[in-house]
Amino acid sequence: xxxxxxxxxxxxxxxxxxxxxxxxxxxxxxxxxxxxxxxxxxxxxxxxxxxxxxxxxxxxxxxxxxxxxxxxxxxxxxxxxxxxxxxxxxxxxxxxxxxxxxxxxxxxxxxxxxxxxxxxxxxxxxxxxxxxxxxxxxxxxxxxxxxxxxxxxxxxxxxxxxxxxxxxxxxxxxxxxxxxxxxxxxxxxxxxxxxxxxxxxxxxxxxxxxxxxxxxxxxxxxxxxxxxxxxxxxxxxxxxxxxxxxxxxxxxxxxxxxxxxxxxxxxxxxxxxxxxxxxxx
Amino acid sequence: xxxxxxxxxxxxxxxxxxxxxxxxxxxxxxxxxxxxxxxxxxxxxxxxxxxxxxxxxxxxxxxxxxxxxxxxxxxxxxxxxxxxxxxxxxxxxxxxxxxxxxxxxxxxxxxxxxxxxxxxxxxxxxxxxxxxxxxxxxxxxxxxxxxxxxxxxxxxxxxxxxxxxxxxxxxxxxxxxxxxxxxxxxxxxxxxxxxxxxxxxxxxxxxxxxxxxxxxxxxxxxxxxxxxxxxxxxxxxxxxxxxxxxxxxxxxxxxxxxxxxxxxxxxxxxxxxxxxxxxxxxxxxxxxxxxxxxxxxxxxxxxxxxxxx
Numbered sequence: 001x002x003x004x005x006x007x008x009x010x011x012x013x014x015x016x017x018x019x020x021x022x023x024x025x026x027x028x029x030x031x032x033x034x035x036x037x038x039x040x041x042x043x044x045x046x047x048x049x050x051x052x053x054x055x056x057x058x059x060x061x062x063x064x065x066x067x068x069x070x071x072x073x074x075x076x077x078x079x080x081x082x083x084x085x086x087x088x089x090x091x092x093x094x095x096x097x098x099x100x101x102x103x104x105x106x107x108x109x110x111x112x113x114x115x116x117x118x119x120x121x122x123x124x125x126x127x128x129x130x131x132x133x134x135x136x137x138x139x140x141x142x143x144x145x146x147x148x149x150x151x152x153x154x155x156x157x158x159x160x161x162x163x164x165x166x167x168x169x170x171x172x173x174x175x176x177x178x179x180x181x182x183x184x185x186x187x188x189x190x191x192x193x194x195x196x197x198x199x200x201x202x203x204x205x206x207x208x209x210x211x212x213x214x215x216x217x218x219x220x221x222x223x224x225x226x227x228x229x230x231x232x233x234x235x236x237x238x239x240x241x242x243x244x245x246x247x248x249x250x251x252x253x254x255x256x257x258x259x260x261x262x263x264x265x266x267x268x269x270x271x272x273x274x275x276x277x278x279x280x281x
Numbered sequence: 282x283x284x285x286x287x288x289x290x291x292x293x294x295x296x297x298x299x300x301x302x303x304x305x306x307x308x309x310x311x312x313x314x315x316x317x318x319x320x321x322x323x324x325x326x327x328x329x330x331x332x333x334x335x336x337x338x339x340x341x342x343x344x345x346x347x348x349x350x351x352x353x354x355x356x357x358x359x360x361x362x363x364x365x366x367x368x369x370x371x372x373x374x375x376x377x378x379x380x381x382x383x384x385x386x387x388x389x390x391x392x393x394x395x396x397x398x399x400x401x402x403x404x405x406x407x408x409x410x411x412x413x414x415x416x417x418x419x420x421x422x423x424x425x426x427x428x429x430x431x432x433x434x435x436x437x438x439x440x441x442x443x444x445x446x447x448x449x450x451x452x453x454x455x456x457x458x459x460x461x462x463x464x465x466x467x468x469x470x471x472x473x474x475x476x477x478x479x480x481x482x483x484x485x486x487x488x489x490x491x492x493x494x495x496x497x498x499x500x501x502x503x504x505x506x507x508x509x510x511x512x513x514x515x516x517x518x519x520x521x522x523x524x525x526x527x528x529x530x531x532x533x534x535x536x537x538x539x540x541x542x543x544x545x546x547x548x549x550x551x552x553x554x555x556x557x558x559x560x561x562x563x564x565x566x567x568x569x570x571x572x573x574x575x576x577x578x579x580x581x582x583x584x585x586x587x588x589x590x
Contacts, residue, residue, distance in 0.1 A: 061348075105377065113348065114376050117368060123338045124373050127345020127353075130330065134306070135349060155369075158338035166330070 002045050005279055007214050011040040012275045014075045015244050016268055017085045021071055022257070023264040025093045028101070030254040032072040034178040034211070034239040035145060039069075041217040042143060042174075043076035051082040054110060060140050061128050063113050065121025066147035066176060067102040068256075074099050074108075082110045119153025122146055122173060126159045129168040129232075138170075138228045145174045149181030152190045157202075164203035169229035173204075176211065178241035182255050199234040211237025244271050283450050285422035287443040288386045292317020294426050295354065296324045302433050306346055308332060308355045310339040316356035316386055336361045340369035340383070347379035352433065358392065359385030359401030359442050363408055374438045375411045382432050383408075383440045388418060388478055389529025390558060390572075391444040396565035401442065402558050406534025408440040409508040415460050416508040417441045418528075420481040421451040424505060427458040435460060444479035444529065446568045451481065451503075463511035469498030472523035472586060475515065475540055477504050480527045483572070486579035491586055499586055507536060515540050519549040523589045525556065527582055529572070532557035552589040556582065 002010070014036055022029045043049070047060040064073050071092070078085045083098070091097030098108040102116030113128075115121045125144035132140050150156060163171055175195055183189050192198075199206045205225060209216040217237070224233055241255075242248025245267050259267065299305045299321055306328040307313075307321050313331055322329040330346075332339040336357055343353035355362065362385045363370060374381045385404055392399035408416045415437060419425040425443065432439055451466060466481060467488050474484040481503045488499040500521060502514055518524050524544065526537040537555025544551060558575055572578040576585055 113344075114372075117372055119337075120341055120369065120373055123341030123369075124345040124348070126338070127342035128348050129345070130342065131346040131349030131351055134327065134346075134351070155335075155337040155341065158332070158335035159341070162332050162335065162338055162342070165333075 004215050004218065007041055007045060007218065008275060010044055010079055011037050011214065012271055014040055014072065014079060015271055017075045017089065018071055019245070019259065019264055019267050021089050021092055022259050023261065024089065026256055026258045027071045028068040028256045030180065030241040030248060030256070031066065031069050031147060031176065031178065033243045033245060033248065034241045035069055035176040035237070036072050036243065037212050037214050038174060038176070038217055038237050039072050039076045039145070041214060041221060043080055045218060046221045047143060048140070049080065051080050057137060058140060061112055061125070061142045063121040063125040063128070063142065063144040064103055064115050065125070065144045066118065066150055067115030067121065069145065070099065070101060070103040073103060077110050118147065118150040119155040122156050123159040125171060125173070126163045126166065126168060129171040130166050132170055141170050141172055141227045143172045143174065145176060148175055148177045148179065148186050148192065148195060149190065151175065151192050151195055160199065160202045160204070163232045167230035168232045169225060170227035171232040172224060172235065173232065174235045174237055176239055177236050178239045180241045180250070180252055180255065184252055196236040199236070203231070205231045205233045206236060207233060208236045208238065211239035212243050246270065284447040285450055286445065286447055287419060287422065287425050288445050289317050290422040290425050291384060291429065291443060293320055294429055295321040298429050298433065299325050299328065302352065304350060304352045305433070306330065306351045306353050308339050308343045308346070308353050310334055310336045310357050310361070312357055316384070318356055336366040337369050340366040341373045343381045344369070344373035344377060344379045347381050352380050352382065354382045354384055356384045356386070358387040358399055359404045360387070360399060363401065363404040363440070367407055370408070371411045375413050378413055378437055380436060381438050383438070385440065385442040386445055388442040388444045391446045391479060391529065391568050393568040393571065394565045397562050402531040403534065404442055405507055405528070405530045405536065409539065413437055414508070415439045415506070417505055418477040418507055419443050419505060420448055420478050420503055423450070423452040423454050423456050424458055427456055431458050442478070446479050448479055449482040458505070460506055461509040461511055462506050463514040464503040464505065465500060466503050467501040469500035470521050471497040471499060472525070472589065473500040473502060473518035473521045474525050474527060474582065474586065475502045475504050475518055475536065476527040477507060477536060479529050480577055483577060483579045483582055484527060487582035487586060490579060490583045504536060507539065510539055510543070512543055515543045516547055516549065519544055519547070519551045523552045525554045525586055525589060527556040527577060529577060530557050531560055533560050554585055554589055556585050
């Protein structure tokens with residue numbers, strides 16, 4: 001288990017890698033940055049996942065339902081040693097690369113399920129969770145990360161209702177509630193309202209956290225119910241889209257984009273000094 | 282000849298399939314009764330999942346079960362399976378090359394008086410255009426059972442459509458069924474009908490009628506493996522000089538399109554006709570009435586064959 005400081009350091013490095021990539025290619029930087037802290041804790045601290053044995057039965061399964069957060073997923077896996085961050089940066093969006101806008105299992109075996117189109121990962125995760133139960137694997141969990149805009153997909157709610165009915169206590173669905181979708185704010189576009197309440201009404205165990213507060217994330221994951229229990233858990237992570245980069249934070253236009261060399265060095269300086277100020281005290 | 286209801290045959294064979302392999306699981310979307318899955322549900326309740334009326338979730342859920350090594354059989358009416366859950370079939374099942382068996386009942390207009398919403402006029406076009414899906418249509422009880430046996434060991438996704446109209450029992454119990462296969466049901470070198478599913482029995486009857494009337498021997502080929510298709514059987518049929526394709530499906534995008542492409546690619550100049558459901562919506566009616574109306578019954582097929590000459 002890593003300390004909060006170590007996890008924040010890892011999250012810092014992942015953010016820097018994301019921005020370095022964003023300097024070369026258009027990526028979904030806003031939604032990558034909002035979920036970086038949750039993903040860092042998940043991959044480096046929480047999930048049982050051995051890069052040397054990726055088909056190990058006892059592994060936890062990870063399904064990226066918001067498939068456009070492929071870059072942050074790849075950098076988390078790089079931090080685990082699946083490949084190097086430079087591999088991700090060099091191969092991203094190249095014609096024979098393993099990494100691109102969305103995760104693809106055809107070229108990247110560390111991708112459990114290929115995703116991209118929204119509203120698919122969560123229902124597949126439910127099937128996986130049921131499959132684990134059926135074959136007697138009572139220790140692995142299935143983690144799926146969804147977007148908040150993605151909650152508009154009807155298939156999410158088909159799955160949300162059924163996951164409770166199937167008693168999938170080994171399922172942990174995380175909502176990156178950054179409040180923005182491609183066309184505007186969640187409130188303007190879809191009026192989804194209180195997502196946490198919706199999952200509560202559907203019968204889920206709901207945990208609401210500040211999804212950019214590593215300490216809260218560690219605590220929430222540490223308090224997950226045993227995977228053998230019967231109620232699925234939804235972690236509603238209140239986040240800031242573009243978190244850590246002042247000109248991106250809360251800005252719709254940074255759903256996806258590319259940054260200049262000058263922006264990159266300013267961003268890195270700002271992120272590093274924020275981290276140092278926090279931990280020098 | 283006796284007749285069978287393929288929906289019953291398939292659904293009621295599932296407990297046997299479940300006995301043969303413990304990886305067999307069933308997913309339903311509130312049509313377990315309609316799809317005759319109650320026997321499996323009662324015998325193996327822990328291996329049967331009913332998702333309620335939620336076909337998208339059903340197909341994705343099946344993909345997830347396949348991720349964990351199971352062989353899920355996802356049952357529904359063909360239009361709901363292939364259209365409501367089309368993207369799930371494509372992205373979650375086919376893209377991931379999952380061992381899911383999509384079992385679509387109510388093929389073509391066999392849903393009859395239920396009307397257009399319950400007909401599958403497009404499923405072959407949809408499913409054959411998804412990479413990596415093996416697409417089948419069964420016409421007979423033994424063929425259906427042997428295909429289900431075959432599905433236990435086949436690697437990759439399968440789509441199997443079947444009619445709810447009764448079908449003649451054509452094949453023996455030891456009929457050989459394989460991906461890319463076909464069966465010449467009736468020999469003949471004066472012309473050929475290439476067909477699948479419920480139409481096969483009508484094509485046999487039509488061939489017999491023509492034989493009596495004109496002395497011409499019309500071959501009938503059951504192209505039950507629609508994708509991959511038995512290309513050699515198509516080429517061989519073309520050597521008769523007269524080829525007709527007949528299927529309970531929209532003429533656009535069905536077996537006729539596939540066979541026509543092969544004939545053109547091979548440069549085989551033959552008299553050719555594709556018979557199917559015309560490219561328009563029509564109101565509900567009983568299937569036999571519709572088959573007559575569309576020229577898919579024995580008389581209609583015989584007439585269309587004669588018109589090739």
